[in-house]
Amino acid sequence: MEEKEHKRNEICSRTLKTGSRTYFFDARETRAGDYYLTITESKKNFSETGEITYKKHKIYLYKEDFSKFQNILDDMIRFIINEKGREVISERHQRDFKNNTFNQEIKDNNKKTSETKDYTNINFEDI
Template sequence: MEGIDNKVVIKRPENKFKQEVHSKVIRAGKRTYFFDVKSTRHDEYYLTITESKKRYIDNGKFQYEKHKIFLYKEDFEKFADSLEEIIHYIRENQPEYQSADLHKEEVEVVAENEPVKDYTNVDFEDI
């Protein structure tokens, strides 16, 4: 993932319908994901998850294609449990996912154990 941004929105009492309370933006290549906490008229929070992807049209212009999920508090636990279970399943059963993670960990370990080379120590008699 390329970047994560947080945004907190101050609530204004004059407009209580679909009030945005808190946001997190994740930029991942061509896609951007928005996690927005919003408030209903009765001050109950819900989550909207939006995937936004820039699509180019034939004439060179572009438009954003968006997909949105609304998640209400009574479904948070079931959603989180199912998401965690599915991610665990993918990690355990997709060989490409496992090998990519192992390779990444190996690279990180090798990089941590390598001695730092001193490139500023030059002997001019050898030149």
């Protein structure tokens, strides 16, 4: 019965998929017949055993807060774009961040090793 009620109060839905995160925007109906918005962030996680789980966070936004919420959201987006531009500069948002980090560590270690190879090995028996 709960599933039917869930379907009944869902009026309009949109989905935004971004890497390991999915955002759901749902217009829903209250018992009184008014509408409100839920924004759900769902993030895919992998356990140590490889099992896939989803961590969800949900925001309920009611019409009386729409204007203030939108103003602050617009202000914060403008601030971030003005301060840092539109280019994403955090590698952590890349899908293969861990692989790139590991590969960079290997390159750095190889570079250090090759730098030390430039020195002559001296054997104390030669002196």
